[in-house]
Amino acid sequence: MSTTATSRRRRLAAVVAPVAAAALLLTGCNANERANDAAASASPTAVERGGTLRILTSATSVNWDPAMSQSLAITSLGLVERRLTAWKTDAEGNTTVVPDLATDTGTPSEDGKTWTFTLKDGLAFEDGTPITSADVKYSVERSFAPELSGGLSYHKSLLEGAEDYTGPYQGQELDSIETPDDKTIVFHLNSAYGDWPWIVSMPAFSAVPQGKDDPATYSTQPVATGPYRVAETVEGTSITLERNPEWDADTDEARAAGPDSIVFELGQDATVAAQRLIADSGEDQNAFGANFVPAAQLAQVQGGPAADRLVTSGPGALAYLAINTQAAGLDDVDVRKAISLAVDRNAYRVASGGEIAGDFASTLITPGIPGREEYETLFDDVEPSGDPEQAQQLLAGAGWDGRELRFVVKDDEASLAQAQAIQQGLQRAGLKVAIEPQADEVYTQTVTQGDGSGYDLTLGSWQPDFPSANGNIQPLFASSQIGGGGYNLARYSNPEVDDLIAQATAETDPEKAGTIWSQADRTIAADAPVVPLIYTKNSFLHGSKVVNFRIPDFPAYPNYLQTSLEQ
Amino acid sequence: MRVARFLGTRLASVVFVLLVVSLLTYAVFVVLPADPAQLACGKPCTPERLETARAFMQLDKSWVEQWWDFLHGVFAGRTFGGSGATITCPAPCLGYSFRLNTPVTELILNRFPVTASIAIGAAVLWLLAGVAGGVVAAVRRGTALDRSLMVGAITGVSAPSYLVGLLGILLFGFTLDMVPVSGYVPLRESPVDWAWHLVLPWVVLALLNAAIYTRLTRAQMLDALGSEYVRTARAKGITEGRVVTRHALRNVMIPVVTIFALDLGALLGGAVITEKVFSMAGLGALLIDAVGNTDVPVLVGVTVFTAAIVVVANLLVDVVYTLLDPRVRQGRVAR
Numbered sequence: 001m002s003t004t005a006t007s008r009r010r011r012l013a014a015v016v017a018p019v020a021a022a023a024l025l026l027t028g029c030n031a032n033e034r035a036n037d038a039a040a041s042a043s044p045t046a047v048e049r050g051g052t053l054r055i056l057t058s059a060t061s062v063n064w065d066p067a068m069s070q071s072l073a074i075t076s077l078g079l080v081e082r083r084l085t086a087w088k089t090d091a092e093g094n095t096t097v098v099p100d101l102a103t104d105t106g107t108p109s110e111d112g113k114t115w116t117f118t119l120k121d122g123l124a125f126e127d128g129t130p131i132t133s134a135d136v137k138y139s140v141e142r143s144f145a146p147e148l149s150g151g152l153s154y155h156k157s158l159l160e161g162a163e164d165y166t167g168p169y170q171g172q173e174l175d176s177i178e179t180p181d182d183k184t185i186v187f188h189l190n191s192a193y194g195d196w197p198w199i200v201s202m203p204a205f206s207a208v209p210q211g212k213d214d215p216a217t218y219s220t221q222p223v224a225t226g227p228y229r230v231a232e233t234v235e236g237t238s239i240t241l242e243r244n245p246e247w248d249a250d251t252d253e254a255r256a257a258g259p260d261s262i263v264f265e266l267g268q269d270a271t272v273a274a275q276r277l278i279a280d281s282g283e284d285q286n287a288f289g290a291n292f293v294p295a296a297q298l299a300q301v302q303g304g305p306a307a308d309r310l311v312t313s314g315p316g317a318l319a320y321l322a323i324n325t326q327a328a329g330l331d332d333v334d335v336r337k338a339i340s341l342a343v344d345r346n347a348y349r350v351a352s353g354g355e356i357a358g359d360f361a362s363t364l365i366t367p368g369i370p371g372r373e374e375y376e377t378l379f380d381d382v383e384p385s386g387d388p389e390q391a392q393q394l395l396a397g398a399g400w401d402g403r404e405l406r407f408v409v410k411d412d413e414a415s416l417a418q419a420q421a422i423q424q425g426l427q428r429a430g431l432k433v434a435i436e437p438q439a440d441e442v443y444t445q446t447v448t449q450g451d452g453s454g455y456d457l458t459l460g461s462w463q464p465d466f467p468s469a470n471g472n473i474q475p476l477f478a479s480s481q482i483g484g485g486g487y488n489l490a491r492y493s494n495p496e497v498d499d500l501i502a503q504a505t506a507e508t509d510p511e512k513a514g515t516i517w518s519q520a521d522r523t524i525a526a527d528a529p530v531v532p533l534i535y536t537k538n539s540f541l542h543g544s545k546v547v548n549f550r551i552p553d554f555p556a557y558p559n560y561l562q563t564s565l566e567q
Numbered sequence: 568m569r570v571a572r573f574l575g576t577r578l579a580s581v582v583f584v585l586l587v588v589s590l591l592t593y594a595v596f597v598v599l600p601a602d603p604a605q606l607a608c609g610k611p612c613t614p615e616r617l618e619t620a621r622a623f624m625q626l627d628k629s630w631v632e633q634w635w636d637f638l639h640g641v642f643a644g645r646t647f648g649g650s651g652a653t654i655t656c657p658a659p660c661l662g663y664s665f666r667l668n669t670p671v672t673e674l675i676l677n678r679f680p681v682t683a684s685i686a687i688g689a690a691v692l693w694l695l696a697g698v699a700g701g702v703v704a705a706v707r708r709g710t711a712l713d714r715s716l717m718v719g720a721i722t723g724v725s726a727p728s729y730l731v732g733l734l735g736i737l738l739f740g741f742t743l744d745m746v747p748v749s750g751y752v753p754l755r756e757s758p759v760d761w762a763w764h765l766v767l768p769w770v771v772l773a774l775l776n777a778a779i780y781t782r783l784t785r786a787q788m789l790d791a792l793g794s795e796y797v798r799t800a801r802a803k804g805i806t807e808g809r810v811v812t813r814h815a816l817r818n819v820m821i822p823v824v825t826i827f828a829l830d831l832g833a834l835l836g837g838a839v840i841t842e843k844v845f846s847m848a849g850l851g852a853l854l855i856d857a858v859g860n861t862d863v864p865v866l867v868g869v870t871v872f873t874a875a876i877v878v879v880a881n882l883l884v885d886v887v888y889t890l891l892d893p894r895v896r897q898g899r900v901a902r
Contacts, residue, residue, distance in 0.1 A: 060848065060852065060853075060856045061667055063666075063667075063668070065668070068668075070609075070610055146619045146620055146622070146623040146648070147623060147647070147648055147653075147654055147665075149607040149608060149609055149616075149620050149623075149665070150606065150607045150608070150609050150666070151609050151610075152609065152610055153609035153610055153611055153612070153616070154611065156609075156613075156616070157611075157613070163615075166619070215654070216654055216668060217668070219667075219668040220668070234848075235669075235674070235677045235678075235848070236677065236678060236848030236852065236853065237750075237751060237848045265750070265846070266848065267843075267846050267847075267848050267852055267856075268749065268846045269749070269843055269844055269845075269846055271733065272733070272736060272748060272749055272844065272845075272846060273846075275736070275737070275741060275748075276748060276749070279741050281744075440861065444605055445602065445605065448612075449614075465610070475611065481611070484613055484614050485608065485611060485612035485613055485614060485616075485617060486611060487611070
């Protein structure tokens with residue numbers, strides 16, 4: 001699993017001596033300038049303007065092409081490209097969808113299938129050209145082009161008549177997006193979709209001027225609409241952003257735009273970057289790490305002087321064990337419950353890095369998502385280490401044949417350690433488990449494509465791409481998401497659940513939708529297609545002059561748009 | 568005439584080796600069930616979009632066809648995509664990275680100066696230090712100096728570069744605060760900053776590699792110092808310093824040069840771990856990144872480029888041999 005916020009892949013975790021003389025010569029000067037004072041406080045303050053913010057990341061590139069990006073609305077791309085809507089996070093940790101290029105978060109038609117947005121006045125690209133609804137339409141259209149692949153694609157199956165659309169480069173338009181005038185844009189959907197305001201916060205819903213679109217270079221030379229523009233890119237080494245003079249702060253409630261410039265230091269070794277942030281010298285005081293802090297540095301920081309510069313998220317992604325409900329014998333809910341009870345969730349957490357790795361999970365809707373309601377689960381009266389005896393009884397009652405379970409995981413060290421913890425837990429109840437490590441994409445194909453005959457158990461980790469219970473439930477448990485690239489790893493199919501998902505998806509009143517999602521959550525949990533393990537936590541480090549570096553309840557990543565520097 | 572034929576044969580074998588390497592590389596990636604289209608498909612990914620991505624990236628062809636397209640592209644350039652917008656990769660095209668939206672040739676040209684800066688500086692350092700250490704150890708055979716040099720050499724050979732790199736960063740970067748811990752400054756921007764940022768990687772690599780040269784030089788030197796022509800030279804009254812440098816060392820350098828050229832060639836293909844630890848965007852870092860992201864075009868392009876460097880390094884060794892040792896040029900078998 002990638003550990004950067006700038007290029008996350010949140011899907012499946014399942015995740016000296018010969019020159020002593022020269023050295024002596026250099027001792028006189030300070031290579032890494034030291035701070036004179038102790039670590040300055042980084043308490044939340046009002047926006048301070050100025051300075052150069054440095055972002056240390058192990059990623060070797062940032063793809064600025066909105067059609068090719070899976071970037072969260074509050075990280076890298078959000079600094080340069082505005083979308084129809086944006087995410088606003090507050091000091092209490094709430095994340096809300098707010099208007100960005102649009103004047104509001106969209107107006108649905110009676111039937112919820114048509115959404116209309118109006119653009120704000122006075123918006124312009126970095127070259128001063130006014131932004132029109134045609135530029136937004138074009139941006140969405142080009143996300144369908146095969147040469148611009150890899151981006152978030154939720155809208156592609158929602159827009160009407162988009163099945164065979166292959167982008168605007170052959171002169172074809174997507175008729176389900178209408179632009180009656182320069183300010184208005186209308187989307188026609190296949191079916192009612194209450195979370196459409198969140199969908200239009202995704203990168204594809206930026207504005208791209210057709211006249212300046214070269215698909216081969218847009219990923220490094222985008223036309224900025226946000227507070228910053230890309231000033232310089234040194235391939236593999238750094239990207240420098242500078243202020244975009246055409247951006248108007250009065251039209252933007254999601255971005256603080258504190259620093260005068262932002263430098264991405266690319267290809268940084270996560271360990272070295274963490275050491276630099278701990279040392280907090282010179283320019284590094286103005287830096288933060290986009291990668292999770294590695295386990296060793298996490299231990300080093302805790303209790304040390306850098307402890308107050310370590311920011312750990314609340315419970316984020318749901319890490320779970322998926323049970324293939326279509327595999328022989330596993331279609332019996334009692335067998336699945338037995339597996340759930342036999343799992344040693346404590347051992348799993350220890351294998352994942354201990355307490356700081358996350359809290360034990362209960363519901364399938366993750367914390368911080370509207371609609372989440374705690375309910376009585378299978379695990380309420382069970383120790384985190386599980387209850388192998390009760391599991392054994394259930395297995396005997398279900399007439400389990402004792403066959404060996406194929407446990408397919410990614411072949412990285414972290415996944416293997418986690419899989420072994422699960423395997424040992426299950427063995428206590430007499431279950432036979434064989435771990436099968438597979439290379440990344442092979443693994444992805446095994447579990448997301450085909451008929452799923454290649455596995456009985458697998459590990460998954462899921463944080464929704466937008467803060468709606470829809471993003472928690474639909475991708476993992478709708479029967480339409482089995483195989484064909486979908487993430488229903490348990491291959492779980494329940495018409496009742498599908499019906500609830502359809503109802504909640506179509507509901508445009510968020511509160512009513514929340515109630516239905518919660519009901520779906522309970523219904524699924526009763527069938528035990530997955531074993532919720534932990535809600536993972538992410539830790540990040542920042543320099544002493546970095547302020548407003550905060551992680552909201554959702555997503556478990558820092559908000560780059562609000563981060564600024566003490567002046 | 569002889570020289571021309573010698574060079575002609577060697578060049579033909581260079582081309583042959585590169586063809587085989589590129590063929591094998593393609594074959595390997597077909598045997599491996601890697602599917603770059605899966606990553607290019609987006610999220611969520613439908614089977615139809617997966618097929619479209621595969622066709623656009625020309626991954627729907629057989630691997631032999633793909634190999635042929637690759638070879639063709641090296642000389643004539645390539646065009647990806649069909650009827651709609653296309654992506655062109657001008658010759659010499661070593662492939663196109665759809666992930667980075669850049670021709671592989673351009674990526675290699677961007678990254679090579681970084682790797683070359685690390686490799687050449689480190690190589691010069693370790694050659695000087697290694698050979699000097701070896702000569703001193705041989706001349707002072709059996710003394711405490713000899714033994715400590717050999718212990719140092721064993722330590723250097725055995726130490727993992729990742730560990731030495733990180734320890735170097737911790738000690739000289741953070742604790743002693745003498746050198747920058749990461750980053751690369753291009754030579755044309757500031758030669759001083761360029762060298763200053765490279766000191767630590769040079770020393771780390773030199774430390775690890777000099778050991779082999781110390782041991783090799785020492786052994787060869789001892790052999791040479793015991794030989795008849797050295798005895799003759801001494802008998803003629805030539806000073807010991809001159810005997811060592813002019814007579815013995817010249818013979819010692821033949822195997823040293825062989826190993827040096829191969830080591831340097833391999834290092835020019837990317838000092839993978841060193842680049843990673845010191846956060847320098849060289850070929851090695853590019854390769855590691857490509858492995859992590861299943862960027863097959865980059866893997867193939869960089870592999871072929873690296874192979875070319877190693878093969879050319881070999882060729883140069885052969886040429887240098889002929890300069891150092893006339894017997895090779897004349898086709899006689901060495902002793």
